[in-house]
Amino acid sequence: MQTVQSLTNTKILLSVVLAGLIGEIAFELYAWLISPALFGVTLQPSNLVIAMTAKFTGVKLSHIAAFPIHFVIGALGFGVFTYLIRLLMPTRVWFTGFVSGFILWFVAQGLLAPVIGRTFMMGFGTYTQSSFIGHVGMTIIMAHLMALLMKRSVELPAP
Secondary structure, three states: OOOHHHOOHHHHHHHHHHHHHHHHHHHHHHHHHHHHHHHOOOOOOHHHHHHHHHHHHOOOOOHHHHHHHHHHHHHHHHHHHHHHHHHHOOOOHHHHHHHHHHHHHHHHHHHHHHHOOOOHHHHHOHHHHHHHHHHHHHHHHHHHHHHHHHHHHHHOOOO
8 A cells, every 4th residue: 555655746736736626616606606695795816817917017908818817826826835835734634724725815815905006905894804715715625625635546556
């Protein structure tokens, strides 16, 4: 039987990518369907992509272009970030997911929003509160899926 140390880079990468993809899909479902019902706001992080691209390049992206950019950043970048937090904090899976989501939420609302002219944490209003739930929920899902997929890879017999 394989050990955790014998997980190949390919299996780790596939676990991170699959967990990131599913986590980002869950985030988008929350952003477009659940957040409006709970908070009365639709989360549209593509607006952040549009504003930052315009600020730093002068290029005005459409939502059709900005959405897949954020989706890829969320699925791959946030998945990798959650995995790195997992490596730095080998503690309970839900806690590493919470910490990575908290950091990503703070970066989006506390650092990037002011860069594009919004207030710090966007005044801690309903958008920021919903964004917290979305980011933390997404990364908890990612962390749990990574743990499950990597454990499953270890339990599979070697070919």
